Amino acid sequence: EPEVTQTPSHQVTQMGQEVILRCVPISNHLYFYWYRQILGQKVEFLVSFYNNEISEKSEIFDDQFSVERPDGSNFTLKIRSTKLEDSAMYFCASSDPGQVKNIQYFGAGTRLSVL
């Protein structure tokens, strides 16, 4: 069964450092998303991406965040200068434009720990 893959599974970084979280969406999917989940809290939308541009972003997704699709398979989330409060689980998701419902499939996530 096709799946969304994310790397690394756990990233530890120092406050102020840049991190790049990587995702490989399901191959025939065209819509890509990043969500995050702070420990003990709900899953929150960050950004959606389609046709090589951001479709929608939340107020969490400020200037410190950026997304990119550098090639035909990868989708990345960059945090320029990490803060302690960026510590969370980051989930990548993708969806198929041909589906009737907006069903999104999630990767296993990257746990980001900012020290």
Added chain:
Amino acid sequence: RKEVEQDPGPFNVPEGATVAFNCTYSNSASQSFFWYRQDCRKEPKLLMSVYSSGNEDGRFTAQLNRASQYISLLIRDSKLSDSATYLCVVSPMNSGYSTLTFGKGTMLLVSP
């Protein structure tokens, strides 16, 4: 104001029990509705979409009441493997891309 609100839980039930989860959403423009399950420190996984007429998938039954902006999930004959957090999720779009808005989830613990 919470956009998607769920029973706080946890629900502790014995194997074989029937358990119901409730969810309300505040955005009346919501068009798509889902139940996801999330195991501890894992990704959300789609359990089932929720249709206006209600739908069933094996031991799981979902209901939607648009007038009351209310969604429910019923699990019959609970198994140990049903232990997880159940997430109520809504979206303003019925197709294409759109953001998903998650509830905080209700934890279910099924004991032998």
